[in-house]
Amino acid sequence: MGDLRNCRRCGKLFVYSGSPLCVKCTEQDEEIFVKVKEYIEKHPKCTTMEVADALDVPMEKILQFLREGKLELSGENTNMILGCERCGKSINTGRYCKDCAASMENEFKKGFYSVEAQRSRDRDRMYTAHRRKKY
Numbered sequence: 001m002g003d004l005r006n007c008r009r010c011g012k013l014f015v016y017s018g019s020p021l022c023v024k025c026t027e028q029d030e031e032i033f034v035k036v037k038e039y040i041e042k043h044p045k046c047t048t049m050e051v052a053d054a055l056d057v058p059m060e061k062i063l064q065f066l067r068e069g070k071l072e073l074s075g076e077n078t079n080m081i082l083g084c085e086r087c088g089k090s091i092n093t094g095r096y097c098k099d100c101a102a103s104m105e106n107e108f109k110k111g112f113y114s115v116e117a118q119r120s121r122d123r124d125r126m127y128t129a130h131r132r133k134k135y
């Protein structure tokens, strides 16, 4: 017996398999996704609002697809705006623009390296102290 969970959408119990949604809701999502994707391909100049209206899909859903990186805007979809969660710049997919993603990665690395650098400085100091005593 697998791990039973309540579906995040409909609340029904289902066997958990890595997705917070039951099979039915996942299928529904997939259907919506295909519709949205097709609509955007046919109407590249539409706005997110228009897609939501035309397909009777919540706008949140479309944004969710974009944030998850499931749906990607092409260069033609200039009216569909997805903003970077950090600086608000328009992006095609995901949560952050390339600049923010890169700078966040740098900050992360810097944080990591400074701990390492501190540690090796401590080691050096100990070594130097030891040497001074000796000579």
Ligand SMILES: [Zn+2]
Pocket (backbone or CB within 6 Å): 007, 008, 009, 010, 011, 012, 021, 022, 023, 024, 025, 026
């Ligand atoms: Zn469900």
Ligand SMILES: [Zn+2]
Pocket (backbone or CB within 6 Å): 084, 085, 086, 087, 088, 089, 096, 097, 098, 099, 100, 101
């Ligand atoms: Zn950004």
